[in-house]
Amino acid sequence: MPGPDFFTIAMVVAINLMVIAIALPWLLDQKLTYGARHAQRYFLLQGLAWLAGIAELYFDTSVWGKLLSTIAILCATLVQWELSRSLSGWLGPRHRALDHGLRILSVIGVLGYLITIHSPAQRLAWFSTINGMCAVLVGCMALFPRKPQTRVWRYIVFSIEVSLGLAVMSAGLTQPYESWSQMLTAESGLHPALGLMTPICGSLLMLATLWALREELKRNQNSRPDDWAGLPQRKALERQGQAMLERAQRDKLPLALVMLDMDHFYRVNQERGYALGDEALQLLSRILQKHIRSNEVIARWQGQALCMLLHADGAGVQSLCARLQSAMQLGAQYELQVDLSFSAGCALVPEVWEQLSIEDLARHAETALQDAKRLGRGRWEFVTLRAAEMPLPMPLPFGGRA
Numbered sequence: 001m002p003g004p005d006f007f008t009i010a011m012v013v014a015i016n017l018m019v020i021a022i023a024l025p026w027l028l029d030q031k032l033t034y035g036a037r038h039a040q041r042y043f044l045l046q047g048l049a050w051l052a053g054i055a056e057l058y059f060d061t062s063v064w065g066k067l068l069s070t071i072a073i074l075c076a077t078l079v080q081w082e083l084s085r086s087l088s089g090w091l092g093p094r095h096r097a098l099d100h101g102l103r104i105l106s107v108i109g110v111l112g113y114l115i116t117i118h119s120p121a122q123r124l125a126w127f128s129t130i131n132g133m134c135a136v137l138v139g140c141m142a143l144f145p146r147k148p149q150t151r152v153w154r155y156i157v158f159s160i161e162v163s164l165g166l167a168v169m170s171a172g173l174t175q176p177y178e179s180w181s182q183m184l185t186a187e188s189g190l191h192p193a194l195g196l197m198t199p200i201c202g203s204l205l206m207l208a209t210l211w212a213l214r215e216e217l218k219r220n221q222n223s224r225p226d227d228w229a230g231l232p233q234r235k236a237l238e239r240q241g242q243a244m245l246e247r248a249q250r251d252k253l254p255l256a257l258v259m260l261d262m263d264h265f266y267r268v269n270q271e272r273g274y275a276l277g278d279e280a281l282q283l284l285s286r287i288l289q290k291h292i293r294s295n296e297v298i299a300r301w302q303g304q305a306l307c308m309l310l311h312a313d314g315a316g317v318q319s320l321c322a323r324l325q326s327a328m329q330l331g332a333q334y335e336l337q338v339d340l341s342f343s344a345g346c347a348l349v350p351e352v353w354e355q356l357s358i359e360d361l362a363r364h365a366e367t368a369l370q371d372a373k374r375l376g377r378g379r380w381e382f383v384t385l386r387a388a389e390m391p392l393p394m395p396l397p398f399g400g401r402a
Helices: 004-028 034-056 063-091 096-115 120-141 151-174 180-185 191-222 234-251 265-272 274-291 314-336 358-374
Strands: 255-262 297-302 305-310 342-349 380-384
Touching: 004 034, 004 191, 034 063, 034 191, 034 234, 063 096, 063 120, 063 151, 063 191, 063 234, 096 120, 120 151, 151 191, 234 255, 234 297, 234 305, 234 358, 255 265, 255 274, 255 314, 255 358, 265 274, 274 297, 274 305, 274 314, 305 314, 305 358, 314 342, 314 380, 342 358, 358 380
Parallel strands: 342 380
Antiparallel strands: 255 305, 255 342, 297 305
């Protein structure tokens, strides 16, 4: 049994991690972003790993001990993966070699552990070595951000992950141990230091992650909704759109950027007054917000042009535009007593590639919008973008009049 100091520190760290994981949505007071969702899972899994490791101390020689040890191992594997996904959300796509290396090592680590399940010393030595290598890879992911970020928390993540990874690898290879508790509390070599270092470094990692979340929250607050249309501004779409690009590329999802513009908006302002024009834009923005899903983005692009970024194919966007047009026409008649419609241009990406940017999508969507205006208004035109960045015209029924 470990001394009370180690037990107390480990228990406090585990409880802190679990509480933060549960309270994170309330702490941020907003919908969790991609990076924040994975950070929440990171806290939760790390807390579960500590709790399973502590509980294992009381069942060292029983079947329950093996089960708890296996739970701790699986949680420790997922902890590294969730932290890597958080870093990807906050810093932009990580180097492909690091992502692939982490996937391969995670699978190898778990498979090797299951193969050596009847040899406690071998399974722990195997997994600690592989898990230590995973930690080093995740630490390297904190370097070279593609988005502006403070260096301090990134260097903390890098230093702790690499240090812990090397220490765990060394502990697993130098001597055979039958449980995590033995490895962390053995009375020789570096292992007593590792037992103290592990929970302390876990707490520092937690602080660094909260620092990153605080930075993300501050950036989101700086992108306040547009008072005119009641929507986020263009910068918010550009920033949140990067996470959608990454998700679409990772999960092989289609992506579509739809740019909408009110038809004859200048005439409405001149004939019925600017107040009615504002009300018309606000009506359209409310309709758009009701028809998009929680993982999609809507923002005001420029002037009266509004943008939607969706995980949808051509048929899905066609159906959505038809519903929006119908809701807009009915709402304008009922609320404003005026005939209103919009035109739209859509850039469709069946398969996202690494160099694709929100600016590329917006440029092609704006061209399609101009085509819709030129061809008669009250309609939507589509272009399809592929890796060669050559827009291809969509066949009918897309591009038809509403």
